[in-house]
Amino acid sequence: MPSLITLLVYALAGSAVGLLALRTGLPGAPLAGALIGAAMVSMSGRMDVAEWPPGTRTALQIGIGTVIGTGLTRTSLEQLQDLWRPAVLITLTLVMTGLVVGLWAGRLLGVDPLITLLGAAPGGISGMSLVGEDYGVGAAVAALHAVRLITVLLVLPTVVRLLTPLGLNNS
Structure with missing residues (x-):
């Protein structure tokens, strides 16, 4: 075909x-x-x-980055003045948790620690898959991130909807 x-x-x-x-x-x-x-x-x-034709992934990543970037406004920058501490805390926690879970999962489940480290990393599916591709494990990393991404996209909004009546809201 x-x-x-x-x-x-x-x-x-x-x-x-x-x-x-x-x-x-x-x-x-x-x-x-x-x-x-x-x-x-x-x-x-x-x-x-x-x-995919050469450059397709790069063009799509640029497009996605542009779409996300247009959502970052002057208001976002102003909010970051109040949110920089949670941003640092969340980032450090996610990176450290990713390292611990990645190493632990590799050891516990007998899977290549490179795959579990990159699979547990807090990055996005495309970025981490490309890093994995550089190490020859791109498909495995993409599979782990796909499971994570689909789970988060389906479960987290439901959890937020359930918690909203309990006082979790945008204000």
Whole structure:
């Protein structure tokens, strides 16, 4: 099957399940849905592995970074004056927890510690997968982050909705 058709099938599967997930109203559901849709096609074994044209990942990462960056405004900078301490605490805690959990999981479960360290790192799926790719473990790291990302996108909004009536809110 030609590469362009393969990519089109992946894009259609990701778009279809992403749009379906959009109907749930959960934050981040389109991202999780697209990930699930493309992964289902990939894991089915009926399609060739997607080989994206050179520069595609970079262009998408630039696009995603731009979308996220446009959400950081002057107000965000003003809020950071009050939030820098929690930002430092959260960052240090996540990095340290990732190191501890990664090393512990590798040892406890007998998995390559490089995979579990990168899989437990608080970075995003694309960034950590690319780092893993540099070490030859990109697919395994992507799988761990995909499970984490889908779980967080599906569970955390539900937890927030349950906690909101208990006083957790935006103010």
